[in-house]
Amino acid sequence: MRIDVVTIFPEYLAPLRAALLGKAIDRGLLDVRVHDLRDWTHDVHKAVDDSPYGGGPGMVMKPQIWGDALDSVCAGDTPRLVVPTPAGKPFTQVMARSYATESRLVFACGRYEGIDQRVIDDAARRMPVDEVSIGDYVLVGGEVAVMVMVEAVARLLPGVLGNPASAEQDSFSDGLLEGPSYTRPEVWREFAVPDILRSGNHAAIDRWRRDKAIERTFERRPDLLERLPEGALDKHDRAL
Numbered sequence: 085m086r087i088d089v090v091t092i093f094p095e096y097l098a099p100l101r102a103a104l105l106g107k108a109i110d111r112g113l114l115d116v117r118v119h120d121l122r123d124w125t126h127d128v129h130k131a132v133d134d135s136p137y138g139g140g141p142g143m144v145m146k147p148q149i150w151g152d153a154l155d156s157v158c159a160g161d162t163p164r165l166v167v168p169t170p171a172g173k174p175f176t177q178v179m180a181r182s183y184a185t186e187s188r189l190v191f192a193c194g195r196y197e198g199i200d201q202r203v204i205d206d207a208a209r210r211m212p213v214d215e216v217s218i219g220d221y222v223l224v225g226g227e228v229a230v231m232v233m234v235e236a237v238a239r240l241l242p243g244v245l246g247n248p249a250s251a252e253q254d255s256f257s258d259g260l261l262e263g264p265s266y267t268r269p270e271v272w273r274e275f276a277v278p279d280i281l282r283s284g285n286h287a288a289i290d291r292w293r294r295d296k297a298i299e300r301t302f303e304r305r306p307d308l309l310e311r312l313p314e315g316a317l318d319k320h321d322r323a324l
């Protein structure tokens with residue numbers, strides 16, 4: 085998969101080349117290209133923003149520069165364009181799975197009060213465009229949101245995770261939060277590992293893990309239980 089990121093802070097995206105994603109890049113599973121938006125400016129000041137029509141605080145990113153940048157980065161291709169914004173639709177694991185099937189993603193990072201809307205409307209005439217938020221809080225710009233989304237997508241690409249079963253067992257893949265995990269020692273600071281996990285009875289262990297997942301989801305994210313597909317809970321689950 086190829087991922088392009090256009091930003092006025094290219095150095096901010098450096099962590100994408102570290103750790104697991106760095107390894108995926110080195111192994112050729114992922115091609116990440118970060119572009120400096122200011123490369124498409126024409127004036128000596130390399131200005132990328134201007135005051136908003138209609139007044140108000142903050143600055144809006146200029147359409148001409150973004151238009152040229154996206155024309156150049158998307159040239160001859162139809163990638164999916166993702167524009168991070170707190171006003172976007174919420175990013176979810178379902179979207180991460182869908183993005184992981186694309187051959188190309190282009191992320192357009194806005195700063196200030198955002199990008200002139202016509203940039204998004206124009207791009208949408210030629211390619212699929214998503215304005216996406218990573219949660220109900222406000223960041224300074226889209227860069228960190230891009231890192232979040234790229235990490236969520238990249239770990240789903242074939243070969244990126246050492247053990248593909250980890251992606252299948254994630255919180256959210258069955259619509260429930262994952263329950264607690266334990267490793268050695270058996271007792272630590274007076275806390276013992278639950279006996280059942282050492283019983284060797286794998287059917288009972290699976291049942292216990294599912295019970296814990298349901299309890300945790302009920303306590304922390306009751307909204308997720310409401311949204312489970314019909315038939316996702318069996319009789320035992322519903323008795324909890």
Ligand code: 6GU
Pocket residue numbers: 167168169170172216217218219220221222223224225226229
């Ligand atoms: Cl995607 N961008 C910005 N700037 N703030 C956010 C966000 C995105 N998602 C939540 N807050």
